[in-house]
Amino acid sequence: MNKFFFFVAFILATNLIAQDQKFNTLNTIPSETDLKATTYQRDTTANAFYIFEEGFSQISVKRDYDLSTEYKAKIKILNKEGLKYANIEIPLVKTDHSSEKIYDLKAYTYTWENGKKVKHTLNQANVYKEEFETHDLIKFTFPDAKPGAVLVYSYELVSPYLFDFNTWRFQEYIPKEFSRFTAKIPANYEYYVTKRGELELKKADSRVAKQCIDFGGNSSIADCIETVYEMEKIPAFKAEDYLTAERNFMSRIEFELIQITHLDGYVKKFTKTWDDVDHELRTSKGIGRQLRRDGLVDELLPEEIRALPNNLDKAKAIYSYVQKNYTWNGEYNIHKDMNLKELIKDHTGNVLAINTLLHNLYDAEGFKVFPVMASTRRRGFPAKIHPVLSDFNYIFIQLELENEEYLLDATEKNLDFGRLPFRALNQYARKIDFENGSSWIDIIPKDFSQITFRDSLKIRKDGTSNGFSEQILTGYHALTLRNNMEETSEDEIFNKFSKPNAHTRAIETVLKNRDNLNEKLLIRYSLENKTQKINDRIYFNPFNFQFFTENPFKLEERNYPIDFGYKDAYLYSAIVEIPENYEIEELPKDKALRMSDGLGSLIFAARKISESTLNIQCRLSFGEAVYPSAYYEGLKKFFDEIIQVQTQSLIVLRENS
Template sequence: MKKLLLPALIILNLTAFSQVPNIKFGVISSEEIKQKTYAIDTSAEAVVLYEKSDVSFGYDDNYGFYIDSYLHIRKKVLKKSGMDRGEIVIPFYRSSAGKEQYITDIDGATYNIENGSMVKNELKKQSIFSEKITNTNYKIKVSMPNVREGSIIEYKYKKRSFLSVKDKPDTWYFQGNDPTLWSIYDITIPSYLYYQMISGGYLPLNINTQETVSINMGHSKLNASGLHYIFGVKDAPAFKKEPYLTSREDYISKIEFELSQTMIPEQLTKIYSTTWPDLDNTLNQHEYFGKRLKKQKYLSDLVDAFKVIADKKERLQKVYDYMSRNFSADDSYNSIYAEDLKKVFTNKKGSPTELNLMLVALLRELDFNANPVITSTRDNGRINEFFPLIDRFNYTYCQVNLNDETINLDLSSPFLYFGMIPEHCLNSTGRLITEKGGEFVKIAPTHRYNTLEEFKVELLPMDNKAKGTYNISGGGYYAADVRTDFFKKGEKTYNENLISDNSELKISKLVNEKMDNKNEAIKTNFEFEYEDGGIMEDMIYLNPNLKGRYKTNPFKLEERKYPVDFAYSQDHTYKCEIAIPKGFEVVSLPASMSTIISGKAASFVYNCVKDESKNSIMVVSRLVIKDPIISPDLYPDLKLFFDKVVNKQDEQIVLKHK
């Protein structure tokens, strides 16, 4: 995210790069109706030809200020698979009088070519439905008529939101699931309402204008000057979910608002924006945050039990082990607050935030410098250090400073190593809240995802199959993930799933080891048989990468504007020893290779050789992702890197009968 402009009187980069397109509702050009593909993205199922939101403010005598948004959208269906674009959903809120949103002035039509002429099919009222989702959340569903491949869909509507429901305009996204020729956001803000406007994403603004205008609110005391902004993006590509990406909110191009201050005539000035010190102080005084960290009687027995351990590092380890073993967390990653920690303590269960705040409280009573860190989980989007917005945080974990060593602790899973940050928290930055204030802290993984796979294979050419043994051991995030899956499903279901996921192998004597000791690497081993049409009486063609290889490159796009986020470093070692059957000789083996990308961000080494002393073939490879986050400028290198990995792991050994 980046700061586009300050409260509504200041804007950056005022140059207008393009003229605002003059698109009239209901006026369809012959070029639009005849268009069959989108040249920039031929895979597109549909393309947004034009979308615009006109936003203005008004005043109602009964319910106060409101925001009106007029939306006009025109789409082209390019493929049959894009016909669902004709089903429109408009969410809205409704509670009580003055605390609701209104959707009105819905209009639209579908345009098709029939017998060489353009035919207009108007939207009918019976194709517009209102549906209740919850007590306060509703949606309007619109079914556009006669939608088919080649159709143009055009619709518009007005949305009115009272500031008592929502005090800021809706976020406007310049990107969506389809490519967009023009996306325009037009807003006029009265001078007595101050908003921070925050832009996000990687697309440049083709239109960026500002002018001072007069605003008629319908009330002489409220009529005032204001600022009229127009923002526009041309040829926005579809936002596609790519592998190794956090929340789309971190990367999609958009503009959003936060109310900073109001200076309404004949009313007191209200300041809504805060500074980071304000936020820190608010949390320290908050009933469900800072006050939960004060000395608590319900913890006294634990305090007495652990105080007898003289060595503080050992004491810290024992406390963490006890808490992670005796308290269980649910899956709610949606709050930085804790309501009733005594109840959580009694029930031995709570949200991760509640357990982690309890841990902070306990450690403080045990004379540790322990503090909470608030952050945003990976699926919630990164926090913006420019804007102290407390509602952007949704998670809290514990940080301890002991002898100048920083130790992060989290109780969301009983299978995390001591000092290990869970994967869902690996989201760049957090805010450390101390009793004296706060500061930003970088959140980085302290462990890797590492595995060692070992095969021993005996080839049986007369039976067209192979048999052997397999072992995998691993630690770090691999071990945490596997243990979580193992104990959540139970050993029987876990083993059944493992067998199902490796259906090409006939598995027997499956054994899991070290599952209950999170401080050791886990191990899984089994025996297997493997039928392969490439194993014949006189010739053998065998891929020695029997498991865990990349069959396709995970990176498909030619270029990528967003970083590749693996979350943590990875280290995968693969070993396979293949006994050469009696009477066979080697025809060819995959050549050894080594490849690396700039800065050693990733590396791959592959060796395949014949061991004369054992009359066997040894395959050893190692794939390392050193840098958890790889910048977009290295994406071409990374894509090429994985092309090489895929190609090498696809190569076969060839043996023949003498």
């Protein structure tokens, strides 16, 4: 009987939820359900959400053949935190000669009061414009906005920039119940159309609209291709750790003009090929010219470096020379004119200047070297299908030596030879070869960055323990610590970077190879642990340090990859000596986990190697730098297991009576 009542209650609750979800997704008219809703069942953490959104873009005759986008939206405010979405900003791009304009802006706030719908209209006097160098912002706040309100607004945006047909962003930082975009493009206008993000479209239907636009004159009426894109139940984009640029993964439709075929047959191209770009770079006053200025560096290297044979030792010496003698000013500016003379004189410059100097020194000494254009992790991925130079904001070099390829960047003082700064680890980049043509290269590090813990501990009869821990850091773990040590004393390293457990403290810290970048970074701690004795038993956690203090993955669902940047490994070994007159009552259980496809593993074991000595081994590895979103749930559970092993692995010792 109880089960029956539970089943009935469940059905009733399900029906109520379904009723709550029957929003008006046909237009911007607020329904009673829209106005009365107090939560969004698909995402109960949402403070606001779009009920309906629609856009229509076309080349408009009445707007003098500029690009017209009609936009309308209906937003539900659920609570006080959602009121920030009542503040609207509409960006308008501008140049010295032209600008985008906005027409027919309307905005209304709807509330449910005393059993009826009440409408509040935006006063146009409360619409403001903020002017900046490259754009303006149209700003307004919905009148009488409050929790429970439904906000509706619409406008027409007219743009002279046909090269970038309107990008439609299906996904934002709040959910959307429904979003539709229609693109009506003359058939003689050819665009690249790219869908970004992992969310699936509900609809992408195209039709031919006959004789849709008249360009004037005889035989000047053209057909159009009209495409309708729809998406529904769109989750909010929620950023989490191990993410590159958010713009890489937010679901949207992008357009870029390839060419216009005029009705007289003349073709005007807008998108360049990589051959065009290679020629442009080769002949430019910036990158191309400076890469050819080997004469500036003829006498720059010390004679003891120049006298070396062209082997790996000499390559490392040249790299170290630039790294130590020239300082990065924190700027990129790879598309601006750069003067190598100024860098050589001032010993300070941007990314382009420093890595161009490195390139030219190698080239002058007879090494085979190429510039590589890239985009930083925060910038986003550069387009692969066709060249977009503005996608690139970074440059480093590739050195080919003794059948090996080395990626080099001399902007960081603590970066070891053959490693890129973490900011540059954006999966792929474009190698510039003026003789054979440019090409894409993979820049994901092939080696593992590793931390090895080697502990030796002696437990006393009172449950306290002492000993030492030696930690060995390689790759990006070593780089991170070296970069931070300039602002951190050796005594602070223990708490800030080694992630000690609560029962562990350091008595003394010794650091080795701090400045020797090509050697492993070593830290040695003298340890003292608090007592863990209860009555006649000692409960001892053999982990003095943690790989991770918490699970970084907390989302219900993640629709973008997990990008660590590099492959990662942790090794933990400990020799534990137990006190006299104690015996081992319990050891933690062994654990051996492997992710699917062998992309990660966790192995833990505790072994008795004598009557008084235990050996603890734990190995953790992540075999890929980047995991597709399909692995998210598996990684989330994997991290739970890691945390559990580190916090709940207890050795129980019993005192003999």
